[in-house]
Amino acid sequence: xxxxxxxxxxxxxxxxxxxxxxxxxxxxxxxxxxxxxxxxxxxxxxxxxxxxxxxxxxxxxxxxxxxxxxxxxxxxx
Numbered sequence: 001x002x003x004x005x006x007x008x009x010x011x012x013x014x015x016x017x018x019x020x021x022x023x024x025x026x027x028x029x030x031x032x033x034x035x036x037x038x039x040x041x042x043x044x045x046x047x048x049x050x051x052x053x054x055x056x057x058x059x060x061x062x063x064x065x066x067x068x069x070x071x072x073x074x075x076x077x
Contacts, residue, residue: 023051 006013028047034040053065060068 027051 012018024044024047028044032040032043034043056062056064057068063071
């Protein structure tokens with residue numbers, strides 16, 4: 001196994017992570033003022049659950065991950 005690091009100043013080498021980091025920043029962190037660490041953790045967790053479970057994804061034909069998984073399971077049966 002070989003460890004490969006992204007070169008400094010080359011964020012395009014890992015576009016998926018850079019895209020996700022931008023979404024977190026724009027859709028969550030810039031939208032809220034956090035009063036303490038507990039409030040920040042709850043808000044970020046709620047956003048993460050929404051992002052991963054409720055929000056329609058373009059890569060899934062604009063379905064939520066739950067809808068996509070249910071449809072996939074029905075086709076496999």
